[in-house]
Amino acid sequence: MKLAILSRNGKLYSTRRLVEAARAAGHTVRVLDPLRCYMRIGDDGFAMRYKGRAIDGYGAVIPRIGASITRYGCAVLRQFELMGSHTPNPAAAIARARDKLACHQLLAAQGIGLPATVFGDNPDDTSDLLALLGPPPHVVKLNEGTQGAGVMLTEKLSASRGVVEALRGLYANFLVQEFVAEAEGADLRCFVVGDRVVAAMRRQAAAGDFRSNLHRGGTATAVEARADEQAVAVRAAQAVGLGVAGVDLIRSRRGPLLLEVNASPGLEGIEEATGIDIARNIVEHVVNGAESCGSPGAPAASRRRRRRPPLTGI
Numbered sequence: 001m002k003l004a005i006l007s008r009n010g011k012l013y014s015t016r017r018l019v020e021a022a023r024a025a026g027h028t029v030r031v032l033d034p035l036r037c038y039m040r041i042g043d044d045g046f047a048m049r050y051k052g053r054a055i056d057g058y059g060a061v062i063p064r065i066g067a068s069i070t071r072y073g074c075a076v077l078r079q080f081e082l083m084g085s086h087t088p089n090p091a092a093a094i095a096r097a098r099d100k101l102a103c104h105q106l107l108a109a110q111g112i113g114l115p116a117t118v119f120g121d122n123p124d125d126t127s128d129l130l131a132l133l134g135p136p137p138h139v140v141k142l143n144e145g146t147q148g149a150g151v152m153l154t155e156k157l158s159a160s161r162g163v164v165e166a167l168r169g170l171y172a173n174f175l176v177q178e179f180v181a182e183a184e185g186a187d188l189r190c191f192v193v194g195d196r197v198v199a200a201m202r203r204q205a206a207a208g209d210f211r212s213n214l215h216r217g218g219t220a221t222a223v224e225a226r227a228d229e230q231a232v233a234v235r236a237a238q239a240v241g242l243g244v245a246g247v248d249l250i251r252s253r254r255g256p257l258l259l260e261v262n263a264s265p266g267l268e269g270i271e272e273a274t275g276i277d278i279a280r281n282i283v284e285h286v287v288n289g290a291e292s293c294g295s296p297g298a299p300a301a302s303r304r305r306r307r308r309p310p311l312t313g314i
């Protein structure tokens with residue numbers, strides 16, 4: 001099958017591993033920089049091009065779209081979907097995953113446990129909003145932050161109020177959560193592919209920090225997630241609509257609580273910690289999905305009347 005990996009940089013560990021796994025399984029694979037994909041859309045059909053050549057015939061697309069290019073990257077991915085390519089993570093699901101508040105609303109409605117969370121707009125409501133949450137410490141998060149940047153711990157009510165006021169002043173979207181102290185700076189990353197957790201790691205924050213992100217100096221250890229944790233991780237990924245997801249859970253006294261569903265989880269830390277070939281799992285899942293949904297490999301819509309014939313296809 002002809003596969004595309006949408007990634008800004010073919011040298012990144014995750015992208016390289018996916019290319020290797022696809023080639024090892026006998027597939028043709030190209031890394032396409034989403035910012036170099038451009039398109040013509042009309043009621044007479046679609047055409048997408050890459051560096052002057054037509055993009056055509058991809059049976060499946062594996063998106064690795066960074067948070068800084070979510071909007072354009074999702075537009076490109078959506079176009080692949082409209083042209084008949086299968087993807088484990090559709091554009092709509094990636095956009096949903098990038099909005100922490102939207103995810104929490106959706107997952108709480110499904111009965112998935114999460115730290116109590118509040119959000120509000122008007123400064124006049126801040127006191128009541130924080131009272132609704134309960135006493136500090138609180139965790140204030142930028143709604144679209146990643147890799148632990150934009151996640152702050154406020155130990156006093158005056159600090160929570162101050163941070164909330166500062167973020168409002170910057171027109172930033174944020175949410176405020178109860179601080180799950182008993183986690184002691186650890187969380188559980190469950191790597192979901194399809195309907196199972198293929199690997200899990202416990203991440204421990206560096207001394208003096210409460211954020212366990214590897215980008216913040218956290219350390220990873222392979223663990224077997226418990227059955228209830230695996231079930232929550234798979235349900236959360238499915239509720240958001242992702243076939244490949246990094247689901248972060250925090251272990252609390254009242255069971256696993258969901259922190260985040262990551263639509264473009266890194267492979268490096270978790271493959272190193274667990275020794276599991278996650279890239280192979282992803283490629284197999286994607287190819288099976290494309291085959292079972294009858295992805296033509298040759299985009300149907302673009303085969304309709306096209307005004308300008310493509311030059312050489314890629």
Ligand SMILES: Nc1ncnc2c1ncn2[C@@H]1O[C@H](COP(=O)(O)OP(=O)(O)O)[C@@H](O)[C@H]1O
Nearest residue numbers: 115139145146147148177178179180211212260
């Ligand atoms: N409510 C919370 N209680 C305790 N620790 C938290 C809480 N929320 C986040 N953390 C810690 O901060 C880290 C980053 O938070 P997260 O919501 O996943 O943001 P990001 O998208 O930046 O990774 C988590 O992995 C966890 O270690």
Ligand SMILES: [Mg+2]
Nearest residue numbers: 147148248260
């Ligand atoms: Mg996270």
